[in-house]
Amino acid sequence: MKTNQQTNRRTAVVTGAATGIGAAITERLAGQGTHLVLVARDGARLEAEAERLRAEHGVQVSTLALDLSHRGAPSRLAEWLADAGIEADVLVNNAGVSLLGPVADTDAARVRGLVDLNAGAVAELTALLLPPMVARKTGAIVNIASTGAYAPAPYVAAYAASKAFVLSFTQAVWAETRATGVRVVAVSPGPTETAMNTRRMPGKRAPDAVADTVMSALRGRGPAIVDGRLNAFQTFVFGRLLPASAAARIAERSLRKAALRN
Ligand SMILES: NC(=O)c1ccc[n+]([C@@H]2O[C@H](COP(=O)([O-])OP(=O)(O)OC[C@H]3O[C@@H](n4cnc5c(N)ncnc54)[C@H](OP(=O)(O)O)[C@@H]3O)[C@@H](O)[C@H]2O)c1
16 A cells, blocks of 8 residues: 555544444545545455445555454554554544443443443554644544433443543543644434444434534534534433433433343
8 A cells, every 4th residue: 555645645544444334434535535444353344345445436445354342452553554654644433332231231241342442442542543643733533422422321331431431532632632733523423323223213313424424523623523413402401401310310211121122
């Protein structure tokens, strides 16, 4: 792969890139002529997506099959980029998993794995790829959080807590980097039609709509954006107006059926 200096085009590293919201984001970025590095566990699926993006958009696309929940995986990605001579102009921390059910009934190792991926890898990758962006005074990091980040969510407790970490971490890094020329922003989708969320829910959005919000977040200025007006309203009510205890009790009632059916 030619380096971005050689082609004078941006390169974006996108995790969880071959499916759902990640695939919609890579489609938008490739459509703008951005070269891509796609990261996820399923290497064959990544390569098929890379082949399609190269053919349709004429951009350079590399793939790296990596389980980002594993200790050391974010460093491996950073080393791989350095070895390939690729400078990441954009990082989209999108890979994530969810667990539905009471914590008391959930395998403890899966809870740990979720936190390692959804929170640990996001923080580590941000810390690894941010310094060269700050040094070059340009670049962008988009961390995909969730409306679940704004209030405690029973039956998806670890998931919502991991996303609260992503939101808080990103807002703080945004403030640290405001004057550096680097754009850092959290984007919070609500229920979105992907493999992660196949439940029938009112107001569910398409991955393409979330990708549009990500693209406008890249152009914007604030630290955090909620995708969709209804989702923004709900995060305002649950995250700002209600005390956490009331938000948790209401969410417990609304999520109980789905959790027990699971
Ligand atoms: N769908 C929703 O309702 C919703 C709502 C709010 C926020 N989100 C967030 O949006 C992001 C994308 O999710 P999605 O809805 O598009 O679901 P998805 O289609 O299941 O995408 C998740 C992606 O993450 C990758 N991934 C999972 N575990 C990984 C690991 N250990 N290491 C590296 N990559 C891993 C998966 O690829 P491999 O399986 O090949 O690794 C997949 O490409 C997630 O952060 C999710 O929390 C989704």
